[in-house]
Every structure is written in structure tokens, then in C-alpha cells.
Amino acid sequence: MRICCTHLLRWLLALHLGIGLAFAADPAIMGDAQAGLQDQIQSASAALDQVHQSLDDADAPETLQTLSENALKAKRDADAAVAALEPLLKQIDARIAQLGPVAPGGDEGSDIKQQRKELDQRHNDLDSAIKRGKLLSVEAAQTSDSIEKMRTQQFNEQIASKAASPLSPALWQQFARQLPADLLRIQALARQGRASLDAAIAKNGWSTPLWGLALALFLLFPLRMGLRHLGRRYAASDRAPDGRLRRTGLAVWLLLVGTLLPGLASLVLVEALRSVDAIAPRLQSVADAFVKASFVAAFFLSISACLLVPRRPSWRLLSIDDLAAPALVRYAWGAAALAWSAMLLNAIDVAARTSAVSTVALDGLIALTYVGLIMASLVTLNRQRHRAQGTPKDGDGSHPPEAGHPVQRSGWLTLAWLGGHLTVLTAWIATLLGYLNFSVFVTTQLVWMTVVVLATSLLMKFADDFFLWFFSPDSRTGRGFQLATRLSTARVEQIGVLLSALVRICLLLLGAAGVTATFGNSSILLGWFDTLSGGLTIGGAVLKPIAVVRAVIVLVAGLTLFRTLQHWLVETYLPKTELDIGARNSISTVARYVGIILSALWTLAALGLGFEKLALLASALSVGIGFGLQAITQNFVSGLILLAERPVKLGDRVRIGDMEGNINRISVRATEIQTDDKATLIVPNSELITKAVRNITMDNALGRIAMPFAVPLSTDIVQLKELVLDIYAQHEAVLKDPAPSMYVDSLGGSTINITSFGYVSSPRNVYGTRSDLLFALLQRTAAQGIALVSPTDIRVIQAPPPGAAASAAQGPEHPA
Known part of the structure; x- marks a missing residue:
């Protein structure tokens, strides 16, 4: 199955490259594409001219809105044509660059001259079409803005228009006179x-x-x-x-x-x-x-x-x-x-x-x-x-009945209550003064805002609940996503929270657009969305929403792919090799960071950021890295040296200063050492490279047990030697090669100072084995009557004064 998929991917890639090369090499195909795009620019220009002609006779808000939308459509068509023509212009420039500069004296073949002439002509046509499209886009945007200003002015005039007050009899008299004619029209x-x-x-x-x-x-x-x-x-x-x-x-x-x-x-x-x-x-x-x-x-x-x-x-x-x-x-x-x-x-x-x-x-x-x-x-x-x-009486003077569904006090309801009263007061005053359009607008806007806010809050709650459930470790989808990506539970939950926040922000913006749509500026919002979809220019790069989405997908896919590869290395391949655990850790760590770097480069390529721009960015940041991030860079390079040279490796027991422990993890920034009290010591990698470090277990070092003790001069030293060597021989952890030994260090005034040595397979076994041997030595020497002595303790006792001695002799019945 993998072989079939690989062949299929290769075939599709070859087909894609073949189509691209054929398109680039066939002038007929490029000419047809160029002609179609130029026709699209011409159609957009004709549509914009039609908008200008219709603008003189347009007075209704609906007509102005249609014209604004047509202008924005012409802008979108022009932008799309320009975006499609620019790659064609780059291809023509590349072919002209391949021909090279004109030879001195113009000594070129007729076919080269003809091809150069055709390419120059097509370059000029493309450049002219691109400039015309960009100019058309700017003109369409300006036309849409001017139409929106006209709509806003008409909207303000309509809202501010004043009629006769409903309390005035003149209004109703005029309405009664016009009613028969209006009924006939209907x-x-x-x-x-x-x-x-x-x-x-x-x-x-x-x-x-x-x-x-x-x-x-x-x-x-x-x-x-x-x-x-x-x-x-x-x-x-x-x-x-x-x-x-x-x-x-x-x-x-x-x-x-x-x-x-x-x-x-x-x-x-x-x-x-x-x-x-x-x-x-x-x-x-x-x-x-x-x-x-x-x-x-x-x-x-x-x-x-x-x-x-x-x-x-x-x-x-x-x-x-x-x-x-x-x-x-x-x-x-x-x-x-x-x-x-x-x-x-x-x-x-x-x-x-x-x-x-x-x-x-x-x-x-x-x-x-x-x-x-x-x-x-x-x-x-x-x-x-x-x-x-908890007011004891309701508005009608009776006790309010108990509600079956008790609720808590809500700040939003209080705000709605205050806003409603203000709206009612404003609407009543505007109606009585004759500003009926304004009164209708205020009341309908309050109702519409209430509905939109309720719908937006509902959708935001649903988005939050859905994404938290979808990425929850308790749900089937969350467990499946966690197994597929091999992420931790906390990371999966964080993805759900971030997606929930992103969707809620989008819903909030959509709700704001819905609230402001009744003010007559929907075309402006559409223009903003068009600008956003066209991309934001940052430096020399253009970031488009589709490119950002594509980059996020590429990043997730890349990290998942390389994480799966690292898991295969750690769990399947490396255990089958003869490498020790330290070498396996170095390979897996390097593979992890290489995967992260490649995923980041792949993501930047999906965003449209070329490597030349990354080089410029790296050169711009080099000064800051040299000064502000010097320690981090030093630790990073030291981590790479540790992973490559391996003076210490995973599982080694090291001593740094007065701290001793086992190396638990080596990363590119720091090394984690677990001490004997189960604490974790985090050491920067530069400390392991630039300072003295004692690697106790390097090159499979053996552990040596030293037991110094002293016996009296009268002790049978031969019998003692046999006893000590027998104790070593009976312990299963003590190695037979190198063989245990016992030496007489020195002779004191009344003691013989002795030191015995034995070896175990690892320095980690020294402490426990030595304790066992000391227990056995104490038991065996006590059983055979061999005394173990220690340095003489001298105690100085001062005699009590004569008065204190006499008082003590009198006893408690004769107190001094």
C-alpha cells in the first residue's frame, strides 16, 4: 500500500511539473491566458464606466447600494486579473534573462532577434495591463467610497427629516385628503x-x-x-x-x-x-x-x-x-x-x-x-x-407567585432594562416633535440589536462548548485526535481553547457587522473583507487569510509527521540497534529539533516567505542575538556539542561541584540531573562544556568499595585478612575480577589501621553494597572476638568545689 501511494504521489508531482513546464514553455497557452485576463480587466473597466454613468441618475438608497456593490465587484475582478498576470510577467522576465544582454554590435542570429522582439513586446503588453488593472482597482475603490459617502449623507438626511407631529390635526387632515388617492393606487x-x-x-x-x-x-x-x-x-x-x-x-x-x-x-x-x-x-x-x-x-x-x-x-x-x-x-x-x-x-x-x-x-x-x-x-x-x-409585592399589589425556575440577577438584563427605558423616552420625544423616521430607526434598531446580540451570544456559547467537547480527553473525538497526533492531554485541551477563542472572535466581528448593517454601511464592511482577503502587506511579503490557514495546516501536518517519525525511531528502530541509551537519546533529540526546523521552514514557505527574506531577517537579528541572546545561543551550541560529542550521555552519573546525580534528559538548552533525593537539577549546557564535570559512570566504569577500620595490635592479622576477604567473596554484588584486597595502612600507638577494597559492576551499587559489607564485618568480628577500635575519646571531668561536696554530703534534710 505504501509503495502504491508513493508511486501515485510521484506520478502526480511529475504531472504537475509537466503541466507547469508546458504552460511556461508554450507561448500559445500563455498568450491565451494573457488575452483572457486582459479581457477581464477590460470588462471590469466597462462595468466601472457603467457605474459612473448610472451614478448621475441614482437617488434611491437601494440603487446606490447596487452601484457600490458593482464597483467593488469591478475592483475584485481587476485585482484577480493583476494577481494572475504578475506570474506571467515574471516568466517573461526569466526568459528574457536567459537570452542574456544584447551582444556588442548587435551580432545575433535572426531567430534570437525575433524571439527577443516577441518577448519584449509581450513584456510591454503585460506590464501595461498590470498597471491598467492596478489603476482600475484604485479607481473602483475610490468610486465605492464616494458612493458610500452619498448613502451615508442620504441616510442622515432621511433620519433627520421632520414632519408634522402626530398631535397636530394638520397631519391627520392631510392624511385624510390623500387616503382615497392612495387607496386607488394600491x-x-x-x-x-x-x-x-x-x-x-x-x-x-x-x-x-x-x-x-x-x-x-x-x-x-x-x-x-x-x-x-x-x-x-x-x-x-x-x-x-x-x-x-x-x-x-x-x-x-x-x-x-x-x-x-x-x-x-x-x-x-x-x-x-x-x-x-x-x-x-x-x-x-x-x-x-x-x-x-x-x-x-x-x-x-x-x-x-x-x-x-x-x-x-x-x-x-x-x-x-x-x-x-x-x-x-x-x-x-x-x-x-x-x-x-x-x-x-x-x-x-x-x-x-x-x-x-x-x-x-x-x-x-x-x-x-x-x-x-x-x-x-x-x-x-x-x-x-x-x-x-425579593420585593414583597408585585406591581398589582398582590404577592408574586413562586417561580418554578429561580434565576440569578443578571447584569445584562439590567443593562437591557436601562437601554430600553432610554430608547422609549427618545422615541416618544422624537415622535411628538415630528421626527418619525428617527423614532422608527431608534426602535427598530433596538429590537434588531437585541436579536443580533442574543444570536451572537448563543453562537459564541455553542462554539465554546463544541470545541471544548470536541478536544476533550473524555470524548471519542478528543481521544482519537490525541492518538493520531500523539499530543498530551493538556496540549489537546489547549487546541480546543484556542480554536474556541478564534471562532468566538470571528462571531463577535460578525455580530458587530450585523448590528451596523442597518446604518447603511454594509458595502464598507464588504470592502474591508475584500481588502483582508487580498492580503496584508508586511515588508515585501503579502499575507493572505488563505495563506495563513494553509500555513497552519502545513505546520500541524509537519509536526504530526515528524512526531510520528520520532516515535518510530524511539519505539521501533533504535531499540533494534546496538546503540546505548545515550546514543539513542541523542539521535531522537536531534531528529526532533530537525523536524521542528523543517516544519517551520515548510510553514514559512506556505506563507510565501522565501529563504532570501529569512536570510535578511536572520542578518537583521544577528546583532540582537549576539548581545541580548548570547547566553541562550551559547547553551544551544553547547547542547549540540553534547549531543554530538557525548562527553556525558543519558543515564550517566555525574558530579558537578557538590551535587551528584543521574542525567535524566539532555536538550539543546539545558540538561536535567536527578539527584539521590529525587530532586531535579537543571544545569545549562555551557556549564557541562566549560567547567570540570566528574563523569562517574563514563566508559562503563566500575564502582570501588573502600572500608577503612582499625584493630588492636594484638589482633591476628592473617585471620582478619581471611575473614575480610571471605566477607567480600560471599556478597553476590562484589566482583571476583578485580579481586578484593586488604592492606595495612599504618601502625598507630596501639592500633593497626587497615583498608580493604572491592569492586562492583557500577558506581551506583557502591553505597548499598558497602553498607551490607559493614554489617557483615561487624557481625563476623563480634562472633570471633575481634575488637574493632576507633580513635581514643578523651573526656575531661572537673572536680566539684569543696563547698559543693560538703553540701552534697549533708543530704536534702540539711539544706545549705
Whole structure:
């Protein structure tokens, strides 16, 4: 299998190189690619000219948004063409460089002259196209910025526009005068819609609309309810993950199902009617608004239902008690219905071209309805706040009933309560003063911000729970990932935490974009994303998000590959060799660091950083390394010397100063020595290279046991020698070669000083074996009556004074 995979990889690599060489060598292929890219730049330029021409007559915000998006699309096309033309220009430059400079006197062959002329012409064409594309990109970006400024100005003027106050009778008198004409316009629009529907039915029949309606009803009721039931059933089963992920996962599932299926049902119904031309041209915008309003209303309902869960308090994710949850769900239904109606009525208002006073009255009615819903929600939250604080009586004067799902006080709810009161006050003042557009904007923005914040917080909780569960050592996926990568449990959990943080940051940015989308600057956000996707220029390198993702994948793959190789070396190959444990440790350590270095170089190559840039970076950092990192560099080089020369190796017993222990680990920076009291001594590698180190076990050194003792002069020294050598011979750890020996060191005044020697297989066995021999020597000499003497102890006893002696003779009955 490995051989087949190897041959396949070689074949694919050869094919890739062959295609690349053929592309580089075939002028026809390069010419076709160049022509296609130049046509793309020309098309982008034509699209930008069309935007400039349409900009003079554009006044509606929707039209300006479309033009801004078209300008950004032209910028993206130009950038893509420039990015594809630059490698072709480099190939042409390389071929021109291969021809070399023009010979003195112009003495070249005709074919060389012709090829040089063609290459120069193509170089000039490519360079001109690249410069034109870059200029077009800059012009498109400037056009988009100017359009966004116009949209912002129109938005500000619309928000700041003032009409008659709803308390003024003039407003309602003018509305009453314009109402009959507006009703006639709406009736005319309805007749157009009915005529288009009748004509489509007469031509194509009822089959397509009925099939669309049936599919929409299937998506809206059986499929949506079935998927919701399956999600709840799985979340309550034993197969679902433990912890909070059950609740957040179910909430996200309900949010997706509840938002997508109603919106898709409306989309299917509209597209079924649109496929048979059953929608009048003036009602196309109304149909689009119907689909958009269905998605928005379904989103409102889904986020409230999955977070509040009035019938299942144990699955509730918000700090809302059982009394407030059903009421807030009802208000969410009202907000969804109002949002759906407002979007649809505004679209009908624009399509029917009703009077301005009708639009103002409609905005005022929408604003007042939103204010009423917000006030009702604030009252519900206020009552819950009183229950949480233990207020003895509710707002109606009765004792509040006990809530079955007690909650803690939430700072977010308090902030929402304060923000809601401020919004209601602002909306009331703006409505009474006649700023109805501003009142509608404030109230709808509060509702939209609340929904977006709730959805973002839910998704952030789900991302945190999912990644922590996915990389948890208790989950099946976490154990599989740990076995595949051979990482420690802590490292796997750290990966989960980092991925969770990254996804939560992305969701937070997405939520911020959703909140600011209603201000009319969505195209600016799209432009920022385009700039980010185009890459950030750092020095001479361009870092793109796709390159960063590719580099992370390459880094993980490289580290995993080299870690697997090191594991194979340590566990499979090196134990089969005749190398000792120190040599095996040196090889595995060097292989580990070589793998890390190669993985880092591979990652930098995936980022697009060439080796020449790394050389410049290394030369720039050389001065800092020479001064600031001198000690670290010295230890690193010393570690390489230790691994290569091996004056000390893994398992050796060494003495450094007054510390002695066994070498437990050798890295490129420091060496770990385990002392006899099981402590770990970390020694920089430079200490082992530049200072004196006693290697007790180097070259399989033997351990020597020395037992000095003394006996009286009257001792039979021959018998003592036989006894001592017999003690050595009877111990199994004492070697027979070299043979044990006993020597007379010196003769004292009344003693014979003797020292005996024996050898064991390792210096590590000296201490314990010597203790055993001393025990045996004490037993045998005591049994045979041989006295062991030590240096004479001299004790000086001072005689008591005469008075103290007389007092002692009198006894206790005659105290002095």
C-alpha cells in the first residue's frame, strides 16, 4: 500500500511539473491566458464606466447600494486579473534573462532577434495591463467610497427629516385628503398583480403554483416540526454529549431550522410564481421584500423560542424565570409580526407610489407599536427584577407567585432594562416633535440589536462548548485526535481553547457587522473583507487569510509527521540497534529539533516567505542575538556539542561541584540531573562544556568499595585478612575480577589501621553494597572476638568545689 501511494504521489508531482513546464514553455497557452485576463480587466473597466454613468441618475438608497456593490465587484475582478498576470510577467522576465544582454554590435542570429522582439513586446503588453488593472482597482475603490459617502449623507438626511407631529390635526387632515388617492393606487397595483397571475395561469395552468405551494407548506409544517422533534429527541438521549453542549446545540439546531425553513418556504413559493411570470413587474420588489421579511420574522421567532423555551425551563439558556418567559415569547411574536408587516407595507408603499403623508403616518404607527412592545417587555423584566430582589409585592399589589425556575440577577438584563427605558423616552420625544423616521430607526434598531446580540451570544456559547467537547480527553473525538497526533492531554485541551477563542472572535466581528448593517454601511464592511482577503502587506511579503490557514495546516501536518517519525525511531528502530541509551537519546533529540526546523521552514514557505527574506531577517537579528541572546545561543551550541560529542550521555552519573546525580534528559538548552533525593537539577549546557564535570559512570566504569577500620595490635592479622576477604567473596554484588584486597595502612600507638577494597559492576551499587559489607564485618568480628577500635575519646571531668561536696554530703534534710 505504501509503495502504491508513493508511486501515485510521484506520478502526480511529475504531472504537475509537466503541466507547469508546458504552460511556461508554450507561448500559445500563455498568450491565451494573457488575452483572457486582459479581457477581464477590460470588462471590469466597462462595468466601472457603467457605474459612473448610472451614478448621475441614482437617488434611491437601494440603487446606490447596487452601484457600490458593482464597483467593488469591478475592483475584485481587476485585482484577480493583476494577481494572475504578475506570474506571467515574471516568466517573461526569466526568459528574457536567459537570452542574456544584447551582444556588442548587435551580432545575433535572426531567430534570437525575433524571439527577443516577441518577448519584449509581450513584456510591454503585460506590464501595461498590470498597471491598467492596478489603476482600475484604485479607481473602483475610490468610486465605492464616494458612493458610500452619498448613502451615508442620504441616510442622515432621511433620519433627520421632520414632519408634522402626530398631535397636530394638520397631519391627520392631510392624511385624510390623500387616503382615497392612495387607496386607488394600491387597488391599481393589486389589479396588476391579479392580471399577471390570471395571464400566467391561463398560459401555464395551476400545476407550478400549486406544486410550489405544496412544497412551501411541506417545508413550513411537516419538515420543520419533524426536524425540531428529532433535535429534541437526540438532545435528551444518551448519545448526546454531556454538559451544556446539549442545550446550546439544541438551541442552535432550533435556530437554524426555525429560520431557514420558513424563509425557504417563502422563497420556493415566490420562485414558483416567478417561473411562470405570475408576478407583475411592479410587484417584483414586493415579492423580494416578502421573502426577506419571512426570513427576518422567522429569525426573530426562532431566537426567542430557542433561548426562552417557556415549556422546558431546564433547557433555558437565559436568566429568565417561568413567569417572564411566556410573556416575552408573546412579545417576540408581536415584534416578528410587526417587522414582517412593516417590511411588506413599506415595499407596497414604494411599489404603489403612495403619497408622502401616508408614508409618514405609516412610520408613526410602526414606531408607536414598537414603543408599546418595548414598554410591555420592560414591565415584564421589571417584575422579574423585583422577584429576584425579593420585593414583597408585585406591581398589582398582590404577592408574586413562586417561580418554578429561580434565576440569578443578571447584569445584562439590567443593562437591557436601562437601554430600553432610554430608547422609549427618545422615541416618544422624537415622535411628538415630528421626527418619525428617527423614532422608527431608534426602535427598530433596538429590537434588531437585541436579536443580533442574543444570536451572537448563543453562537459564541455553542462554539465554546463544541470545541471544548470536541478536544476533550473524555470524548471519542478528543481521544482519537490525541492518538493520531500523539499530543498530551493538556496540549489537546489547549487546541480546543484556542480554536474556541478564534471562532468566538470571528462571531463577535460578525455580530458587530450585523448590528451596523442597518446604518447603511454594509458595502464598507464588504470592502474591508475584500481588502483582508487580498492580503496584508508586511515588508515585501503579502499575507493572505488563505495563506495563513494553509500555513497552519502545513505546520500541524509537519509536526504530526515528524512526531510520528520520532516515535518510530524511539519505539521501533533504535531499540533494534546496538546503540546505548545515550546514543539513542541523542539521535531522537536531534531528529526532533530537525523536524521542528523543517516544519517551520515548510510553514514559512506556505506563507510565501522565501529563504532570501529569512536570510535578511536572520542578518537583521544577528546583532540582537549576539548581545541580548548570547547566553541562550551559547547553551544551544553547547547542547549540540553534547549531543554530538557525548562527553556525558543519558543515564550517566555525574558530579558537578557538590551535587551528584543521574542525567535524566539532555536538550539543546539545558540538561536535567536527578539527584539521590529525587530532586531535579537543571544545569545549562555551557556549564557541562566549560567547567570540570566528574563523569562517574563514563566508559562503563566500575564502582570501588573502600572500608577503612582499625584493630588492636594484638589482633591476628592473617585471620582478619581471611575473614575480610571471605566477607567480600560471599556478597553476590562484589566482583571476583578485580579481586578484593586488604592492606595495612599504618601502625598507630596501639592500633593497626587497615583498608580493604572491592569492586562492583557500577558506581551506583557502591553505597548499598558497602553498607551490607559493614554489617557483615561487624557481625563476623563480634562472633570471633575481634575488637574493632576507633580513635581514643578523651573526656575531661572537673572536680566539684569543696563547698559543693560538703553540701552534697549533708543530704536534702540539711539544706545549705
